[in-house]
Amino acid sequence: MIDTDKYEGHEFLNDNNIEHYELTDVDYQMLRDAPLLLAEVKRWRKVYQYIHHLYSSNQKTVPLYELMELIEEEVIE
Numbered sequence: 001m002i003d004t005d006k007y008e009g010h011e012f013l014n015d016n017n018i019e020h021y022e023l024t025d026v027d028y029q030m031l032r033d034a035p036l037l038l039a040e041v042k043r044w045r046k047v048y049q050y051i052h053h054l055y056s057s058n059q060k061t062v063p064l065y066e067l068m069e070l071i072e073e074e075v076i077e
Helices: 025-032 034-056 064-076
Strands: none
Touching: 025 034, 034 064
């Protein structure tokens, strides 16, 4: 899991005029971590898809502990 507290202070641009925008240390940290952030998003997307598939199939109810075990075995590895 990514510690998002280190990105505190990052501000999103509200317009397309980035000519006068100055990058801060937090912005540079976020740029350096971009591959890690993308990998985390992809990993959670897999978890979501797995859960959605599981509950869309015939098996409607799965105890939470079993679901976590399945996710660890099937998705996270």
